[in-house]
Amino acid sequence: MVTGLFIPCYIDQFYPEVAMHTMQLLEKYGCEVVYPLNQTCCGQPMANSGFEYLTEKSNELFTKNFSGLDYIVCPSGSCTLHIKEHLHSSKDETAAQKIRHNIYELSEFLTDILQVTELHASFNHRVGIHQSCHGLRGLMLSQMSELVATPFSKPVQLLKMVKGLEIVNLNRADECCGFGGTFCVTEEAVSVKMGKDRVEDHLRQQVEFITGVDMSCLMHMDGILKRMKSNVRVKHIAEILNSN
Amino acid sequence: MLTHADLSEKFNADEPRVDWHDETLWWVRQKRDHAAKQIPEWEELRELASVIKNNVLSNLSGYLVEFEKRATENGVTVHWASDAEEHNRILLQIIQQHGATSIVKSKSMLTEECHLNPFLAENGIDVVDTDLGERIVQLADEAPSHIVLPCIHWKKEEIGELFHQHLGTPKGNADPVLLTRAARAHLREKFLAAKVAITGANFAIAETGEFVVCTNEGNADMGAHLADVHIACMGIEKIIPERKHLGVFLRLLARSATGQPITTYSSHFNRPAHGQEMHIVLVDNGRSRQLGRSDFRNSLKCIRCAACFNTCPVYRRSGGHSYHTAIAGPIGSILAPNLDMRNYADLPFASTLCGSCTNVCPVKIDIHQQLYKWRQVLVNEGYVEPGKKMAIKSMAKVLSSPGIFRKAGRLGRWILRRLPFLTNNRWNPWFKQREMPEAPKQSFRDWYIRNKKSKQ
Numbered sequence: 001m002v003t004g005l006f007i008p009c010y011i012d013q014f015y016p017e018v019a020m021h022t023m024q025l026l027e028k029y030g031c032e033v034v035y036p037l038n039q040t041c042c043g044q045p046m047a048n049s050g051f052e053y054l055t056e057k058s059n060e061l062f063t064k065n066f067s068g069l070d071y072i073v074c075p076s077g078s079c080t081l082h083i084k085e086h087l088h089s090s091k092d093e094t095a096a097q098k099i100r101h102n103i104y105e106l107s108e109f110l111t112d113i114l115q116v117t118e119l120h121a122s123f124n125h126r127v128g129i130h131q132s133c134h135g136l137r138g139l140m141l142s143q144m145s146e147l148v149a150t151p152f153s154k155p156v157q158l159l160k161m162v163k164g165l166e167i168v169n170l171n172r173a174d175e176c177c178g179f180g181g182t183f184c185v186t187e188e189a190v191s192v193k194m195g196k197d198r199v200e201d202h203l204r205q206q207v208e209f210i211t212g213v214d215m216s217c218l219m220h221m222d223g224i225l226k227r228m229k230s231n232v233r234v235k236h237i238a239e240i241l242n243s244n
Numbered sequence: 245m246l247t248h249a250d251l252s253e254k255f256n257a258d259e260p261r262v263d264w265h266d267e268t269l270w271w272v273r274q275k276r277d278h279a280a281k282q283i284p285e286w287e288e289l290r291e292l293a294s295v296i297k298n299n300v301l302s303n304l305s306g307y308l309v310e311f312e313k314r315a316t317e318n319g320v321t322v323h324w325a326s327d328a329e330e331h332n333r334i335l336l337q338i339i340q341q342h343g344a345t346s347i348v349k350s351k352s353m354l355t356e357e358c359h360l361n362p363f364l365a366e367n368g369i370d371v372v373d374t375d376l377g378e379r380i381v382q383l384a385d386e387a388p389s390h391i392v393l394p395c396i397h398w399k400k401e402e403i404g405e406l407f408h409q410h411l412g413t414p415k416g417n418a419d420p421v422l423l424t425r426a427a428r429a430h431l432r433e434k435f436l437a438a439k440v441a442i443t444g445a446n447f448a449i450a451e452t453g454e455f456v457v458c459t460n461e462g463n464a465d466m467g468a469h470l471a472d473v474h475i476a477c478m479g480i481e482k483i484i485p486e487r488k489h490l491g492v493f494l495r496l497l498a499r500s501a502t503g504q505p506i507t508t509y510s511s512h513f514n515r516p517a518h519g520q521e522m523h524i525v526l527v528d529n530g531r532s533r534q535l536g537r538s539d540f541r542n543s544l545k546c547i548r549c550a551a552c553f554n555t556c557p558v559y560r561r562s563g564g565h566s567y568h569t570a571i572a573g574p575i576g577s578i579l580a581p582n583l584d585m586r587n588y589a590d591l592p593f594a595s596t597l598c599g600s601c602t603n604v605c606p607v608k609i610d611i612h613q614q615l616y617k618w619r620q621v622l623v624n625e626g627y628v629e630p631g632k633k634m635a636i637k638s639m640a641k642v643l644s645s646p647g648i649f650r651k652a653g654r655l656g657r658w659i660l661r662r663l664p665f666l667t668n669n670r671w672n673p674w675f676k677q678r679e680m681p682e683a684p685k686q687s688f689r690d691w692y693i694r695n696k697k698s699k700q
Binding site (some may be wrong): 019041043046047057063088133134146148179181184189195197 | 246249252253255256259260262263266277280281284285286287417431508530555557558561562592593594595596597598599600602603604616619620622623624632633636637639640643644645649653656657666673674676677679680681682684686687688689690691692693696
């Protein structure tokens with residue numbers, strides 16, 4: 001199974017270890033991982049700012065990089081959702097359509113496609129999970145607290161397979177952290193307040209780590225934790241699922 | 245002009261107050277969740293409400309004409325207003341015909357949207373808002389900050405002080421029972437004196453020509469029954485086809501709004517009582533324009549429950565006045581640009597696009613998708629600061645050229661490591677209250693080429 005690895009631009013630049021763990025996890029479960037070297041960005045920062053019309057070039061580049069693969073996997077719910085909802089190509093729309101259909105966020109790929117039931121990972125810590133909005137309400141990785149529907153959670157399903165890991169219950173199970181892309185700087189005051197409140201919910205449960213499927217939300221919360229001089233750290237779910 | 249970002253920064257200057265505001269509204273969201281979960285078929289009910297409203301929007305003109313016919317047969321006078329100005333003029337005319345100088349009004353967000361109160365005041369008419377929350381903000385010379393809970397930004401101690409000044413309650417007394425009794429006595433005089441009563445309308449039924457007003461305080465009924473003339477103002481989208489559809493909406497409205505099974509009063513107005521007059525003003529004010537925007541038309545399904553306000557993490561932490569429009573919150577942010585793109589160009593950006601609004605909406609408006617689409621429209625129409633446009637254009641260039649992206653990334657990480665003062669300063673909004681991420685020496689791609697590709 002040839003699986004394309006899509007590493008979002010900011011993970012490539014700031015969190016290479018998240019990408020390494022993602023790749024190793026996929027290889028562990030038998031995927032032949034291909035990493036197209038000319039990849040950059042999904043185009044989301046421009047599109048969410050109202051400039052979707054400026055994403056034509058990044059769309060064409062993405063389509064060129066990732067066409068002809070069985071699956072594409074990405075360790076970010078937000079970037080995955082953007083591709084699913086907005087990738088188009090004037091040069092090869094068939095390829096773009098296939099990509100929209102075949103792209104998966106890492107945790108849903110592990111539960112739904114690879115159907116992982118055992119992980120051989122251990123992480124002896126108290127962990128809070130941040131349900132990033134685009135993964136939650138866009139990709140429906142977990143049940144949403146607003147709906148009257150049966151609960152489930154793909155990331156939690158995986159974290160429960162990790163030896164020694166203890167998941168805490170939060171007061172607000174799936175409230176937004178306030179990162180929001182460019183919102184984090186254009187609406188700095190509200191963004192930070194949302195982040196502080198999210199972090200406090202985890203701190204009240206005395207977590208040692210906050211994990212999630214989106215490094216961008218975690219980067220925002222990490223910036224707040226560090227400014228507070230807290231010892232609590234963030235860890236992308238790939239790092240925990242691949243820990244020994 | 246101050247934008248949502250400016251106004252919410254001011255709101256956030258008092259952090260304990262933000263916490264209080266957030267927790268108060270979160271409590272309402274939890275009450276909504278609890279009420280919804282008592283109804284196993286909740287999601288089907290939302291779907292049903294949504295399709296009824298879709299039908300209404302697709303056949304709006306027919307239903308409106310049917311409603312006018314039935315209402316007229318019932319003895320009600322029906323008026324049509326194409327915009328706020330015409331609406332206000334019609335009301336003034338009716339009020340002046342009856343020689344009234346003092347009138348009562350129950351909650352109507354439409355009259356807020358049309359700025360009726362200042363218009364009537366300029367024409368020498370004293371309007372008293374009779375909804376308690378609205379009366380409080382009116383005494384304080386403010387606009388409502390929430391469409392269901394107009395004075396949710398006021399603490400009871402502050403209301404005690406306000407009532408002490410205006411209604412003569414004892415200084416320093418913030419007992420809710422005492423304050424409510426004082427308001428009741430004060431409003432009772434106004435009710436008895438008013439010749440004309442204005443109400444809103446939550447629903448109007450095409451089949452029967454009746455309209456329904458939902459309140460918890462009974463103030464709409466008190467006003468309408470005591471006055472010689474009852475004027476109901478409603479947006480043209482409030483119509484529903486048949487009386488049997490009302491049950492679907494009444495089950496959803498109060499549960500979504502406050503977590504109550506139903507509002508205390510759901511009053512049906514069919515015809516004027518003997519010796520009284522009843523008027524209905526059907527108002528467009530941009531609604532048919534919105535109906536013509538295929539991406540945004542279904543925002544007109546809104547039944548004004550404010551569930552999207554209460555769940556919105558941005559609204560809870562920025563307050564209603566930061567939206568600088570009559571209808572705040574997520575739904576206001578998709579309605580306001582239709583009225584005035586220039587003035588409200590900031591509102592669709594006052595969101596993280598988290599999507600919680602869409603999930604609580606009882607009529608399934610895709611609010612967060614419309615926020616995204618309004619952003620595209622506003623940028624295309626040129627309502628964007630030139631600085632932002634230039635910045636995004638350069639970002640688009642860097643992020644779509646692999647070579648430039650890699651060089652810029654390497655340079656950026658080098659700066660973060662070696663010259664942190666270039667980023668860690670007061671001009672960087674990220675750094676103001678957050679540390680910057682640590683910058684590694686090599687990117688994933690660098691690592692991949694060294695460790696993986698060479699082995700293949």
